[in-house]
Every structure is written in C-alpha cells, then in structure tokens.
Amino acid sequence: MSPSYPGPLPEPTMVDLLLATDTLEGLLHGLAEAALRHAPAADGCGITLERHGHPLTVTSAGTSACALDEKQYGLDTGPCLQALRSGEEVHVRDTLEETRWGPYPAHAVAAGTRSSASFPVAPHSDTAGALNLYSPEADGFDTADLTALRELAGQATGAIALARRTARSQQFTDDLRKAVQHRAVIDQAIGILMAQQRCTSAEAFAILRSASQNRNVKLRDLCADLIVRVTGRPAHDPPELKPPGL
Secondary structure, three states: OOOOOOOOOOOOOHHHHHHHOOOHHHHHHHHHHHHHHOOOOOOEEEEEEEEOOEEEEEEEEEOOHHHHHHHHHHHOOOHHHHHHHHOOOEEEOOHHHOOOOOOHHHHHHHOOOOEEEEEEEOOOOOOOEEEEEEEOOOOOOOOOOHHHHHHHHHHHHHHHHHHHHHHHHHHHHHHHHHHHHHHHHHHHHHHHHHHHHOOOHHHHHHHHHHHHHHHOOOHHHHHHHHHHHHHOOOOOOOOOOOOOOO
C-alpha cells in the first residue's frame, strides 16, 4: 500500500537546493523550476545575470525564456533588462497593447508570448540580474503567487552572494598560499647569505633587496636563482596550507 500524504509536498528551500546540487547554475535552475510551479499560466522562466555589462541567461526552465531573453539582449531593451537595471519589478499585462521597448513587444507577440513578469535579482550590484517569467496568455500572472516569486528572486540573490563570498574566500586562500611560498624562498636565500657572509638576517635581507633593485629583478626570482646556484636544486615549498581544524 502506497503512503498517503496530507497535502502537496512543500517547496524545496534554498538549503534543500544547496544540498541537492554543487553548482550555482544547478541551484538557480531549481529556483527557475520552482518559479514555474508558482505561475501556472507561464511556459518559461529564465534567470539573467549581468557581468561586465553583458547580460546572460544562466539557466532556464520551460520553453520560451531563452529566445525571449536573447532577443532583449540583442535589442538592448526589454522588461528583463529594465528589471535588471532598475532593481524594480516589471510586469507586462499584454504585449499586444505594450508600447515600451521599441520592437520587442511585437517580437514577443509573434513568438506567442502575451504577458511577462520580471523580478530583480541581486539589484544594484556588479552581478545584478532578473528572474523572468513568460506566459502565452494575456494577464497570465493574475493567478500567480507573486509573494512566492519574490521570495524565489530573493533566494537567487542570496545564492549569488554566497557564491561570490566563496569565490573571494578561495582567492584569498590562493593568494595566501602564494605569499607563503614566496616568503619561504626568500627565507631560504636569507639563510644561505647568513652562512656565507656571517651576517644577521636583517643584513642578509638588505643585501638581497639591494641586488634585486640594482638588477631590476623580482626579489623572489633573485632568491630562487641564488638557491639553485648554491644548492643545485630549486627551493622547496612549505607544507600545504590547510583550512583551520583540518
């Protein structure tokens, strides 16, 4: 006997989506699919992000979103781009009567789209975007759960912020690793000079820095060359950095 449920299964939260996928694109795709469930008359949902002034549909669900998004990018105008650039919701009740955005409404009508709704994602940031829904029906979002759609756009904003923070953390770790490796090479060269010149570490470092400036060579490269000339082997790297607690 199959189990019975008291009602429809709850929508997955952003935490659920994070656990179900290991990429930002996968998480955003889950949000796009969820958006379609909250807009029964819609036949497509796309999520647009802008990087370095260039909009891109990073994921879509349904059938209509990609082509309509791309048309707006080509025209450099449309409800999707207006939501992205203004940080405000943009609703189109009937493209057949729409007068904004130049030739775009006529293209949407020809493509079979009569209404749309665009919700800003990560507004006023360098990764601003929009969650865009399209419907073949005029007034197609009168029955949509706009509160839920706004929450999904907010979840997309949170996902992007998390991805940016993770990327910055990884870049910081990479930079720190390089800095430690460079310092290890310099310290090894200082040790060699201290033994050769019978001087202090400060005096050895001053000698290396002066030679670097006089020869117009990076200090790290000068030290690496000294180590090879003296030992016949390249400098060894320090132990691999690991996150705290590992």
